[in-house]
Amino acid sequence: xxxxxxxxxxxxxxxxxxxxxxxxxxxxxxxxxxxxxxxxxxxxxxxxxxxxxxxxxxxxxxxxxxxxxxxxxxxxxxxxxxxxxxxxxxxxxxxxxxxxxxxxxxxxxxxxxxxxxxxxxxxxxxxxxxxxxxxxxxxxxxxxxxxxxxxxxxxxxxxxxxxxxxxxxxxxxxxxxxxxxxxxxxxxxxxxxxxxxxxxxxxxxxxxxxxxxxxxxxxx
Numbered sequence: 318x319x320x321x322x323x324x325x326x327x328x329x330x331x332x333x334x335x336x337x338x339x340x341x342x343x344x345x346x347x348x349x350x351x352x353x354x355x356x357x358x359x360x361x362x363x364x365x366x367x368x369x370x371x372x373x374x375x376x377x378x379x380x381x382x383x384x385x386x387x388x389x390x391x392x393x394x395x396x397x398x399x400x401x402x403x404x405x406x407x408x409x410x411x412x413x414x415x416x417x418x419x420x421x422x423x424x425x426x427x428x429x430x431x432x433x434x435x436x437x438x439x440x441x442x443x444x445x446x447x448x449x450x451x452x453x454x455x456x457x458x459x460x461x462x463x464x465x466x467x468x469x470x471x472x473x474x475x476x477x478x479x480x481x482x483x484x485x486x487x488x489x490x491x492x493x494x495x496x497x498x499x500x501x502x503x504x505x506x507x508x509x510x511x512x513x514x515x516x517x518x519x520x521x522x523x524x525x526x527x528x529x530x531x532x533x534x535x536x537x
Contacts, residue, residue, distance in 0.1 A: 320344060323419065323428060333412075333433040341365050341387050344428065353433070355406030366431075370403045376530040378520045385475045385518075390418035390429045400436065410437045475518050477536060484511045486537050489528045 320336070324345045327334035333353040336345035346361040354361075354370065361369055365382055372380035380401070389396055396416045402409050412433040420427050477485065480501075487497045494512075498505045512524065521527035531537045 320428070323430065327430060327432075330432060335361070335366075335431050337366055337387070337429045337431065339387065339391055339427060341367070341382060341384050343369060350433075353405055353435075354403070372401045372403050373409075374399070374401055376534050377526075378530055381520060383517070386416060387429065388476060390416070390427050393418070393427075396429075403433065410435065412436060475534065475536065477515065477518060477531075481511050481515050481518075482537065484508060485515055485527065485531055488512070488524050489532070489537055 323336045324347075327336060327345055327347040330347070331349055333350040334347045335343055335350050338344050343361045343364055343366060346356075346358040350361070351357055356369065366372075367380035367382055367384070370380070374380075386396065386399075396418060398413055398415045400411060401414050402411050405412075413436045415432045415434065417430045418427040419430065483501065484497055487500065492500070494505050494508050498508045501508075512527075515527050516522070516524075519527045519530045521530055528537070
């Protein structure tokens with residue numbers, strides 16, 4: 318499908334919608350997106366989605382240029398809708414993002430169509446309910462999130478290798494770098510390299526934060 322056709326397509330929806338190229342840059346931006354996000358099409362086109370909307374998922378992960386959803390699209394993997402908090406004309410609001418990947422008819426590199434459905438009241442209620450469950454029961458944040466389908470977070474799309482998942486599970490069990498290295502028959506330097514990759518992919522600043530986000534996104 319050509320870009321001109323995609324522009325006509327997103328103008329056919331009343332919801333805020335935009336099209337990204339394979340690198341995550343905006344190439345089309347409909348009128349509802351202008352009204353909702355307070356950014357004109359001329360200012361939006363060419364910007365990376367993360368720089369424009371500053372998304373944060375319910376696991377606390379900020380959108381970055383290393384977008385797991387774009388990676389899924391490039392690999393022609395099925396894309397699920399997800400919940401994301403976006404900068405909407407100076408305010409933080411929740412949206413359910415429906416994503417569809419389409420080819421341009423000439424290359425394998427797809428465009429992705431994003432339709433943002435406002436769910437601010439619903440999502441805020443859901444997060445309040447999660448906090449209440451945690452307060453009134455012995456459930457952890459991860460368990461409470463699972464009850465409320467936290468897999469709708471983009472963190473759930475994060476691609477960790479089999480070895481990275483092994484390391485992350487052992488970190489979650491409280492294992493030290495030395496113990497992980499001995500158990501997996503690898504060096505401590507290799508363990509630390511895996512940890513560095515895990516932190517980058519989950520946009521976490523510490524091992525504990527990485528474990529928390531992975532649990533909430535049901536990666537482990």
